[in-house]
Amino acid sequence: MFKNIVVPFLNILILVSLLLFIVPPQMIVKYLGAGSGAIGFAIAAVVGSITLIPGFISYPIASGLLKQGASYATVAVFMTTLMMVGVVTLPLEIKYFGKRVAILRNLLNLFVAIIIGLLIGIIL
């Protein structure tokens, strides 16, 4: 079991590191910052869904975004999609749950993350 889990996990980490190089945190901050509006919200949802940024990096990014004046809704949808939706990890998820369930779970969670983002935007 150990080998079967650790190797795919390491592969995910490699992929994540490559993605973080292609889309560096400074770039994320630039596009999701103050006044990015609905487009920023949409980019946040897409970037958050595709990538999987470890907490060490994602929380400082999120905090930087808020300090720069990004909306709560955008930060919430970014953090929530990062946590709940994973395109990078989809191949592994398919191995566990099968294609249909894995894709359905991700779509549902994307939907839920968008609702969370919008509600947080209204509440805060």
Place this chain on the structure above:
Amino acid sequence: MIKKHFEKIKPYIWLASFVIFSVGSFWFGFDPGRTIYQSFTKSFIEMITFIPFLFIIVGLFDVWFPKEKIEKHIGKDSGIKGILMVVILAMLQAGPLYGAFPVAYILYKKGASIKNIFIYLGAFSTLKIPMLGIEIGYLGLKFTLARTLVALPLFIAVGYFMEWYLKNKNFKINDV
């Protein structure tokens, strides 16, 4: 013959290329390679903090908890108490979502209901206590509290939806 060998080493191709790439990057002073390696180490540190605990949980469930017991508490007819139990189990863990898949498998194997498995995954992704601590530190208590309270009913709803949708559809989770 060659194909058989290839199947054996296939899982390690990424890893091997990455090691070669990283060593090469440091050797020749290739900066992008170093940057990639540095973000890899950050993710790696996160991984080694949650993996031991993951194996302990999976191992404990596998050996110590008999199927009947799990079925009774978080199985098909478990109700609110079952939901509460999987949420608490998820909250005590750490790590990114893919770390929850092996636990989901073991819960499934031991007879947890579909609803509770997906509620567990939802709670794991959004309510882990170690992560909430970091979140409060960076984003404040107000944000964290609002996000958790909004997320909780929504992922419970996802659990109910999945159970309804997958009823009679031969749902299973594979061991990887």
